[in-house]
Amino acid sequence: MKKPRITIIGLGSVGTALLNVLTKSGYEVISVFNRSEIDPELIRNFPDTYFSKGLPNNENKLGELTFLTVSDDAIDSVATQLSERCTDLEDKSVVHCSGVHASKILSPFSKKGASIASFHPMKAITPKTSSFENTWFDVEGDGAAIRWLEDLADSLNAHVFEVEPKAKPLLHASAVVASNYLVVLAELVTKISALGGVPEDTALKAITPLMENTLRNVKELGVTEALTGPIARGDLKTVKQHVESLKNAPELLSLYKTLGIEAVKIAVRKNGETDSLEEIRKLLS
Incomplete structure (x- = not known):
């Protein structure tokens, strides 16, 4: 399967680690969005990536696979706000990395045609994390999104296992x-x-x-x-x-x-x- 183009929304520990690891692994991270100002040095280190403060105005800057790596408490509001700005998300997947929330919290994106999933790393992550090798990710959600994630994990020498939504917390x-x-x-x-x-x-x-x-x-x-x-x-x-x-x-x-x-x-x-x-x-x- 062809590698999807990636968007990351939220530059906390997980978002920054994904930016580093996925780029190093040959993924095209086309865009990154963050609620606060982005470190200029980070922007210089990734010259092929579009960086912006705030949320995208529409789906044009989103890759085929978007990681919503904001805090757990912010997922619901960010999903609502961003989905309202999008018209057509067919052939796109939106994923969050929360350990406690199931993928259904991303349902506003489903209404615009996106497949949704959760993709939680069983790993203590910092912005300096440089590899997900041998990391296990619990996943649940739509089949199309999970297939992207299975291929992505395989390319990172990581592992996935599917869980029921009720098992997440x-x-x-x-x-x-x-x-x-x-x-x-x-x-x-x-x-x-x-x-x-x-x-x-x-x-x-x-x-x-x-x-x-x-x-x-x-x-x-x-x-x-x-x-x-x-x-x-x-x-x-x-x-x-x-x-x-x-x-x-x-x-x-x-x-x-x-x-x-x-x-x-x-x-x-x-x-x-x-x-x-x-x-x-x-x-x-």
Whole structure:
């Protein structure tokens, strides 16, 4: 399938990353629109792309595939405003990259003949993101738009999987846990280590390789088999010592106990119910 010409509306982290990656991958990004002034250096770096502040006045500046990469809260109003300026969007697709919204939020474009879809990257993206290799995108929407996106992902050495609209907010919540809450866990690591006088930078240098190794184990072995440590072994005395050492930091102890209870559930799946796991459950409860 011939590569579509691309339009990007919204130069946040995702929009800027798409501009960089798609151009580098041989896509013709014909136009970029942004609600605020565009960095002149960015314009100089992409001399073949038309840049403009605000929204297009009509469909003439839109490529075959338009990415609406504005904030989640702005998608509805931008879709309404832009669609009202367009007359005929046949043979065009409009896509948003929100994790929580389904493609139906783009229905104003459907009324003008466009196919619509959502295309959400399961990746922590910054404006410096230079590749989507091995990134997974959840997609849903019209077949014509999804075919464009499948081909696009394939050309970027990325992957797509189709989801039902109702799965979008749940999948996004899981992505928040996987990405944002991993940062929260790193913060928890530094706070607990600090109680023992270990500096934050030292704790992170020591612990992040362990976190990375655990993520590899989760990927290769699955959640249940990846669980190691005192709860997986049923080491009641070790867990008691942890609880005792955290008694003067009630907020940290509460988090440790809450996460520990979930670890007990995994340990039971892995090794079956044991007396030691029951005692650990009681201790953490």
